[in-house]
Amino acid sequence: MNKNFFDAIKERRSIYAISKESPISDEKIVKIVEEVVKHVPSAFNSQTTRTVILLGESHNKLWDITMEALRKVVPEKDFSSTEEKINSFKAGHGTVLFFEDFAVVESLQKQFELYKDNFPVWALQTSGMMQFSVWTAFATEGIGASLQHYTELIDEQVKKEFNIPNNWKMISQMPFGKIVKAAGEKTFNPIEDMVKVLR
Numbered sequence: 001m002n003k004n005f006f007d008a009i010k011e012r013r014s015i016y017a018i019s020k021e022s023p024i025s026d027e028k029i030v031k032i033v034e035e036v037v038k039h040v041p042s043a044f045n046s047q048t049t050r051t052v053i054l055l056g057e058s059h060n061k062l063w064d065i066t067m068e069a070l071r072k073v074v075p076e077k078d079f080s081s082t083e084e085k086i087n088s089f090k091a092g093h094g095t096v097l098f099f100e101d102f103a104v105v106e107s108l109q110k111q112f113e114l115y116k117d118n119f120p121v122w123a124l125q126t127s128g129m130m131q132f133s134v135w136t137a138f139a140t141e142g143i144g145a146s147l148q149h150y151t152e153l154i155d156e157q158v159k160k161e162f163n164i165p166n167n168w169k170m171i172s173q174m175p176f177g178k179i180v181k182a183a184g185e186k187t188f189n190p191i192e193d194m195v196k197v198l199r
């Protein structure tokens, strides 16, 4: 990462127009995800996050599965925009799948009864941190990505296709690739409504 922290945060946007090329090698992509998963914090250092990096045909397969799942639930007359959207993700270089290992969550719930209700929430919070970190680290390397949630629709088939343990709860899908079109303008709410300073 060769940018300062705030430049990197500002650079991360939802990029929907992506292509198969990647500005960095697959090894570097894997390294980014490994570094994030290793160093981003988790409650009680439980390290509940699991990721799967889909490249090449595996990436294509994910979006084929999603397309077919959507075809079953979206009315045919509305399907062309859905098809276009899914094809735009498939047009990317790869996808990172984010999971949380609920076997670990359940074991923590048994171990620490007092925090029983918190562990599933904390797992989701950790996942959010992971997703943001991968997304931002990708941005610093010129990789465009977006965050998708076809989760319930594709969960069963994805697990079967990619041999993913049942106790891994799928959280999101992050398709990425070379940026074909930059993100548009973004609007911001008044910062005073969102950040209060009390002295």
Ligand SMILES: Cc1cc2nc3c(=O)[nH]c(=O)nc-3n(C[C@H](O)[C@H](O)[C@H](O)COP(=O)(O)O)c2cc1C
Pocket: 012, 013, 014, 015, 146, 147, 148, 149, 183, 186
């Ligand atoms: C928790 C969360 C869930 C999101 N889910 C989706 C999603 O399902 N599909 C999508 O296209 N974008 C999704 N987004 C992206 C947001 O719409 C986007 O980050 C926001 O509009 C700000 O735009 P930016 O990412 O370009 O800064 C999600 C973002 C967050 C943080």
